Amino acid sequence: MAHALEPKAKTLAEAGSDAPYGVIGDLDPRARVVLACVFAITTVALTTIPALVAALATAISLLMLSGLPIRRTLKRMAMMDSFIIFMLVLLPFTMPGDPMFAVFGFPASWQGLWKAIEIGLTANAVILTLMVLVGTLEPVTLGHALHKLRCPEVLVHLLMFTIRYIEVLREEYLRLRGAMKIRGFRPGTNLHTYRSFGYLVGMMLVRAIERSERILGAMKCRGFSGQLILLQEFRMSRRDRRFAGLLGGVCIGLLFLDYL
Amino acid sequence: MHIVDGALSNPVVIGGAVAAAGGIAVGLKSLDIDRIPTAGVLSASFFVASLIHVPIGPSSVHLILNGLAGLLLGWAAFPALFVGLLLQAVFFGFGGLTVLGVNTFNIAMPAVLAWMIFGRLIGRGSPAQGAIWGGLGGAFAIAATILFVAVSLALTGDEFLPAAKLVFFAHIPVMVIEAVLTGFAVLLARKVKPELFLKGSSA
Secondary structure, eight states, X not given: OTTTTSSSOOOSOOOSOOOOOHHHHTSOXXXXXXXXXXXXXXXXXXXXXXXXXXXXXXXXXXXXXXXXXHHHHHHHHHHHHHHHHHHHHXXXXXXXXXXXXXXXXXXXXXXXXXXXXXXXXXXXHHHHHHHHHTTTSOHHHHHHHHHHTTOOHHHHHHHHHHHHHHHHHHHHHHHHHHHHHHTTOOOOSSHHHHHHHHHHHHHXXXXXXXXXXXXXXXXXXXXXXXXXXXXXXXXXXXXXXXXXXXXXXXXXXXXXXXXX | OOOOTTSSOHHHHHHHXXXXXXXXXXXXXXXXXXXXXXXXXXXXXXXXXXXXXEEETTEEEEOOOHHHHHHHHGXXXXXXXXXXXXXXXXXXXXXXXXXXXXXXXHHHHXXXXXXXXXXXXXXXXXXXXXXXXXXXXXXXXXXXHHHHHHHHHHHHOGGGHHHHHHHHXXXXXXXXXXXHHHHHHHHHHHHHOTHXXXXXXXX
């Protein structure tokens, strides 16, 4: 489901049909969530470039194993990079240290450059692993897995509701945008645009609240008591344990490499 | 606005996670069964709203609307925005995992503060007055968020200070747009569904 909300994918909430995501797709969702967290914490703890390169290599090999569309996934990752590139480019100039070169009289330091590379590697390794291990889950399965991992029940409810209604509300948003377009609305940098978008957001919220009242009525009508009924049972198989052991070993290896 | 993994020092990351967990706990307590659907649907709305790109000059910015989320949800904005950030990180690859706490706090705390300061005011007076308070709340929330982001970076190390300052100034137009948009959204809501904010201010 990593590519939800794209034209092809219909709903974010379509449960039950776990897509065939290679070796990763069959693993226990709980194990995937926990392993993603363990890997993230390990990677953030790393400080040397070789270890971080190894971490990114691990993430990329997980991506290969997962059978996710590689180019699209890497494109997503690059999109995140475009957010932080600004800060990373600035770092060599703002961090004191041995001068590397100067641009318009501003010296760039080696330390800053290494720091920037370090952050870039960490961020990409963690987000890629997260997308591969957890992003390939059905969103609903993610909710169930978090519930089994003893997340607060209300939080899981909230997550499931959000997942369920993102697609519904996006359709409503597109319908409203379509209605605006058909009346000749073209966004630009002017007050009219901002006012129209403000009304659009306001309308979406009013409709969302009214919708939620209907949902509550429907749920009460069916005897909702705040209990989460889970139809999915998770079981750790031997493969899950082996995979967990392997990735855990990789994490320890990374820490060891970092320590050298 | 998203901070990524590896950028912040460990104390900042841990502090952010603890603060976010506290905020989420308070928010969850305020959610009884009757309010879960509302919070869930609103959380989804803000997720969708954050996909709206608003043109500004040759470029465009995406909306955050955390001020509006706070005004409607109060403390429940914490878990609602956390869920949004979690889904964004997992399914879109925005932000990061270990920094989820910091990012949640930076976006949700201003929302709660905006609700505390402006929550009562937007339900009073004429719709236009409410809209002006709403707009101020929207601008305040963005300003506070940028400030929190800058502080998280500055606490990590001085080398981030210039970047933090630049981020702040780069976001002033965003602040204005969010203010105008939030104002008009409140204006519409006050006219179409006046009881919306009356309920919000008593909750």
